[in-house]
Amino acid sequence: GAVVSQHPSWVICKSGTSVKIECRSLDFQATTMFWYRQFPKQSLMLMATSNEGSKATYEQGVEKDKFLINHASLTLSTLTVTSAHPEDSSFYICSARDSQASTDTQYFGPGTRLTVL
């Protein structure tokens, strides 16, 4: 149980284009999902908290107009990197919390590696 998938697993795009990353909880409902970014040899950095049916909460320094988050169902959250630039190249990872669990354990997706040329 508690499986989270991400799609795509990797993507290469040209500078200026937009990229959408999907995060799905496969066997549980997740009213809360989290989006992280990780640069090589660095720690996880929380970008935003995604809440089903409401606006995402962004961490300080994360541009909400550049990183669009939509959490339209209990099992799907999407992150769209708009007008991507080479500095946006990173490993993007989502996690999800089981809404019906008594614990606050986060289960991670396998991540999406974005390369912007």
Added chain:
Amino acid sequence: QKEVEQNSGPLSVPEGAIASLNCTYSDRGSQSFFWYRQYSGKSPELIMSIYSNGDKEDGRFTAQLNKASQYVSLLIRDSQPSDSATYLCAVNMDSNYQLIWGAGTKLIIKP
């Protein structure tokens, strides 16, 4: 400032020995504590969660929590080369389910 601190390592341990990983946190009121393992190029995977003072064992892994001293540790018995990874400590310090993450300790198990 809510913080979770870990020694970045690398921590080198011989195969078969016990690896001990430590983590301290700033918020005395924290209730939930997690250890995740992250292999290079992969996403984190949950190893253990602990909520009460004392020890919690799962196979070769034992998590230890001491709320009075604000530290949580992870012991890995009979360390294997496949245990070589970065171990992340995470703490829930408030009610919005966000985890505060340590920077991770790189563990190397030498054959």
